Amino acid sequence: MSAPDVQNNPLLNQGELPDFTKITAEHVVPAVREALRLGKENLARLEQVTDPTWNNFVLPLREISRRIDRVWGAVNHLMGVKNSDALRSAHETVQPEMVEFQLQISQSRALYNGWQKLQAKADTELTTPARARIVAAALRDAKLAGVALEGDAQKRFNEIQRDLASLSTRFSNAVLDATKAFQLLLKTADEVAGLPESWRAIAAQTAAANGHTDANTNSGPWLVTLDFPSYHPFLQHAQNRALREQVYRATATRAGGRGAGGVQPASATDGKTGHSSEKWNNWPLIDEILKLRREEAQILGYKNFAEVSLAGKMAPDVAKIREMLVNLAKVARPQAKAEIAALATFAKEQGLNDELQLWDVAFYSERRREALYNYTDEELRPYFPLPKVLDGMFALAEKLFAVKIRKSTENVPLWHNDVQFFDVLADGNKIASFYLDPYARSGEKRGGAWMDVCRQRESTAQQTILPVAYLVCNGTPPVLNQVEGPRPSLMTFSEVETLFHEFGHGLQHMLTRVDEYEASGISNVEWDAVELPSQFMENWVFERSVIDQISGHYQTGELLPQALFEKIVAAKNYMAGSQMLRQLYFSLIDIELHEKYDGSQQVVDIQKAIAADYTVIAQLPDDAFLCSFTHIFAGGYAAGYYSYKWAEVLSADAFAAFEEAGLANEKALHELGRRYRDTVLALGGSRHPLEIYREFRGRDATIDALLRHNGMKPAA
Numbered sequence: 131m132s133a134p135d136v137q138n139n140p141l142l143n144q145g146e147l148p149d150f151t152k153i154t155a156e157h158v159v160p161a162v163r164e165a166l167r168l169g170k171e172n173l174a175r176l177e178q179v180t181d182p183t184w185n186n187f188v189l190p191l192r193e194i195s196r197r198i199d200r201v202w203g204a205v206n207h208l209m210g211v212k213n214s215d216a217l218r219s220a221h222e223t224v225q226p227e228m229v230e231f232q233l234q235i236s237q238s239r240a241l242y243n244g245w246q247k248l249q250a251k252a253d254t255e256l257t258t259p260a261r262a263r264i265v266a267a268a269l270r271d272a273k274l275a276g277v278a279l280e281g282d283a284q285k286r287f288n289e290i291q292r293d294l295a296s297l298s299t300r301f302s303n304a305v306l307d308a309t310k311a312f313q314l315l316l317k318t319a320d321e322v323a324g325l326p327e328s329w330r331a332i333a334a335q336t337a338a339a340n341g342h343t344d345a346n347t348n349s350g351p352w353l354v355t356l357d358f359p360s361y362h363p364f365l366q367h368a369q370n371r372a373l374r375e376q377v378y379r380a381t382a383t384r385a386g387g388r389g390a391g392g393v394q395p396a397s398a399t400d401g402k403t404g405h406s407s408e409k410w411n412n413w414p415l416i417d418e419i420l421k422l423r424r425e426e427a428q429i430l431g432y433k434n435f436a437e438v439s440l441a442g443k444m445a446p447d448v449a450k451i452r453e454m455l456v457n458l459a460k461v462a463r464p465q466a467k468a469e470i471a472a473l474a475t476f477a478k479e480q481g482l483n484d485e486l487q488l489w490d491v492a493f494y495s496e497r498r499r500e501a502l503y504n505y506t507d508e509e510l511r512p513y514f515p516l517p518k519v520l521d522g523m524f525a526l527a528e529k530l531f532a533v534k535i536r537k538s539t540e541n542v543p544l545w546h547n548d549v550q551f552f553d554v555l556a557d558g559n560k561i562a563s564f565y566l567d568p569y570a571r572s573g574e575k576r577g578g579a580w581m582d583v584c585r586q587r588e589s590t591a592q593q594t595i596l597p598v599a600y601l602v603c604n605g606t607p608p609v610l611n612q613v614e615g616p617r618p619s620l621m622t623f624s625e626v627e628t629l630f631h632e633f634g635h636g637l638q639h640m641l642t643r644v645d646e647y648e649a650s651g652i653s654n655v656e657w658d659a660v661e662l663p664s665q666f667m668e669n670w671v672f673e674r675s676v677i678d679q680i681s682g683h684y685q686t687g688e689l690l691p692q693a694l695f696e697k698i699v700a701a702k703n704y705m706a707g708s709q710m711l712r713q714l715y716f717s718l719i720d721i722e723l724h725e726k727y728d729g730s731q732q733v734v735d736i737q738k739a740i741a742a743d744y745t746v747i748a749q750l751p752d753d754a755f756l757c758s759f760t761h762i763f764a765g766g767y768a769a770g771y772y773s774y775k776w777a778e779v780l781s782a783d784a785f786a787a788f789e790e791a792g793l794a795n796e797k798a799l800h801e802l803g804r805r806y807r808d809t810v811l812a813l814g815g816s817r818h819p820l821e822i823y824r825e826f827r828g829r830d831a832t833i834d835a836l837l838r839h840n841g842m843k844p845a846a
């Protein structure tokens with residue numbers, strides 16, 4: 131590497147903020163390699179420290195992390211917002227080196243020993259709760275990575291890790307292959323009756339890509355696949371019931387082989403004709419994965435894998451999770467039954483001369499939704515111009531959290547002209563900043579919305595670094611219409627909700643008061659608590675007073691009409707019992723399998739037993755949803771799927787505090803908002819989230835508010 135590569139590399143020399151006008155793909159490889167070289171050099175030095183203190187051990191380790199976070203963070207950010215072939219290939223080149231270095235740190239026995247020595251000096255070195263928790267987390271993570279193991283235990287642990295990695299890959303490959311193997315070609319108008327134009331356009335494109343070069347939107351042929359954007363709308367809209375059944379059966383049995391426990395699939399077994407081929411059978415993989423995870427847990431000194439998962443989470447134990455799931459189900463179950471009964475009646479009125487079957491639910495749900503709440507996303511857009519929504523959202527943050535949000539007057543280098551840069555002020559002082567990249571850009575920007583970290587807060591005797599966030603959305607850009615005049619970016623209601631969600635993450639990152647890099651903002655926050663601040667913010671868009679702040683027709687300034695607002699609120703709770711019961715089913719089965727399964731039972735029997743209580747219409751005899759449940763068998767959600775509900779309970783309960791104070795009571799809102807800011811938003815990962823929550827709420831969260839917000843009454 132030549133010296134200028136490093137000296138003039140804007141990724142390495144970032145200063146206060148990355149200079150996005152200068153960073154290009156060719157800077158990536160030399161910058162990452164230089165950061166890694168320095169990192170390895172410093173790590174080697176750190177591993178020699180015999181008498182670790184906060185200053186000679188944690189701070190130098192932080193230097194390593196910060197340098198790498200900055201370089202790699204900027205690269206990943208550009209991958210999301212300014213992607214290109216050159217950038218992708220540079221990223222691909224150095225990613226394995228990055229992963230290897232991160233592994234080296236997380237598996238360093240010398241660092242583990244250092245953390246242990248430091249903890250032994252807690253009295254003099256770990257003088258704040260944040261420091262104590264940072265060290266405890268480092269020790270916990272090292273133990274969970276097997277660093278503390280010796281001899282045969284270590285050897286077996288490593289074997290299990292390797293086997294689990296390959297089983298996960300095989301599991302997800304089988305799901306992918308079984309998905310690919312199913313193709314249902316539709317050729318007649320009858321077969322696509324009911325399907326929207328947008329779906330037919332994509333289905334014709336898919337057919338064309340699969341050899342039917344003559345395919346077009348209007349005359350077909352159209353190809354249905356088991357990819358979600360294809361089969362889900364198909365089940366919602368296809369009037370042809372026999373085809374719905376065929377597609378439903380294919381999704382429900384995907385990668386389930388011949389059916390577990392010797393149950394034969396009910397229809398043909400050829401992938402091309404409707405049933406996932408028996409070639410892909412994930413049942414034996416599930417058995418192996420669960421047994422290995424259990425063995426791994428026991429090597430680490432836990433009873434089962436559920437305990438391993440919970441070691442780093444907010445939920446204290448399995449009992450507490452089960453209590454939440456069971457109590458929610460007590461209310462959701464009768465509600466779901468009533469919803470399905472109402473749906474069956476509706477289907478009969480619509481001419482269904484049969485019992486409502488599994489493949490009818492999505493279809494009639496959509497018809498009934500249209501009948502009850504006939505509005506479209508497009509109708510709402512004109513009331514939500516982005517600038518108006520932003521002003522209203524910032525005004526809400528100012529009222530609740532006593533902060534001011536202002537467009538920055540500084541000349542900050544941006545990656546695109548549409549990007550805006552804001553400062554957050556408290557008591558007249560700048561405490562944080564954020565970029566907002568609001569519009570979709572096809573070809574270079576990833577879809578969806580997210581919050582990411584640009585700068586992490588830290589404060590030492592020498593310096594204070596303020597937090598900076600990236601807020602990224604994918605809205606419609608403004609248009610310059612010659613006839614009507616310019617039209618601002620207009621948002622759908624769900625885009626507004628998503629913006630509030632990401633802003634909530636951003637607030638936790640930016641309003642932190644923690645001085646330690648390792649625990650400020652969203653760092654070191656247990657991941658079943660991470661969605662609390664984001665989902666909390668979503669609640670506000672269902673409040674009329676907030677709608678009055680964020681809505682205003684882009685031509686007339688008219689607020690969102692009350693009738694439309696009421697429909698939005700009612701539609702939010704449509705089929706809420708059924709949806710909740712389904713999530714509870716997934717959560718419970720995940721917990722049960724990781725707590726109890728030891729190979730002496732059949733996985734499918736456990737699935738059936740729980741399904742009997744947690745589904746309203748009986749599953750197919752060969753239902754194999756577990757065989758494509760990649761979240762828990764090939765993703766990071768093992769014994770963690772409950773987190774979704776856990777965070778919803780927290781955020782609903784937190785919002786209920788504001789409802790109880792009275793949303794029209796300015797003084798109460800201000801006080802409570804301050805308390806929320808001083809606890810949930812300010813303390814981040816510096817204290818245990820249960821403790822922080824109690825400090826905000828004066829008690830633990832209950833499930834009542836979540837039920838109420840979903841239109842259900844808590845059990846007496």
Ligand SMILES: [Zn+2]
Nearest residue numbers: 631635661664
């Ligand atoms: Zn989120």
